[in-house]
Amino acid sequence: MYPLATLLFLATFAFAVPAPIPDDPAPEPSSVTHLYLCVDSSFKGQCTNMHLDTSTCHNLDQTWNDKVSSAGPDKGTFCTLYSETECRGKALPFTYPGIRNLTRYKFDNVLSSVRCDFIEGFNDHP
Structure with a gap:
C-alpha cells in the first residue's frame, strides 16, 4: 500500500544509534579506618579494634x-x-604501627577522644 512509507520506517531502524550504556559510577573511597586499643602496653590485655569515620572526633566510652x-x-x-x-x-599525634607504651609519652591511661585521617598519597588504605 504505502511502500515508500514502509521503506522509510524500516530505514530509521537501520540507521538508529543505540543509546550508550552508562558506566557504573566509581565507588566512593572508604572513609572508615581502624584504631587498635589495649589496656596494657605492648598491645596486651583487653583490646578492641575501633571502626572510626575519618575526619571525625570520637569520644571513648567508659570502657576505654x-x-x-x-x-x-x-x-x-x-x-x-x-x-x-x-x-x-x-594531644599526641602518631601513625602506623602505633605506640606500644603510652607511658613513654606521658599518655598512659589518659586517652579520652581520638581523631584519625588518611595520609594523603598513601594508597594502602581502602
Whole structure:
C-alpha cells in the first residue's frame, strides 16, 4: 500500500544509534579506618579494634576512657589522641604501627577522644 512509507520506517531502524550504556559510577573511597586499643602496653590485655569515620572526633566510652596503654592505627592512617573529650586537651599525634607504651609519652591511661585521617598519597588504605 504505502511502500515508500514502509521503506522509510524500516530505514530509521537501520540507521538508529543505540543509546550508550552508562558506566557504573566509581565507588566512593572508604572513609572508615581502624584504631587498635589495649589496656596494657605492648598491645596486651583487653583490646578492641575501633571502626572510626575519618575526619571525625570520637569520644571513648567508659570502657576505654582513661584506660588505654597502647594504640595502633591502620597503615596509611594518621591519628591524634586527646586527653579530654571532644578532641581537646593534651594531644599526641602518631601513625602506623602505633605506640606500644603510652607511658613513654606521658599518655598512659589518659586517652579520652581520638581523631584519625588518611595520609594523603598513601594508597594502602581502602
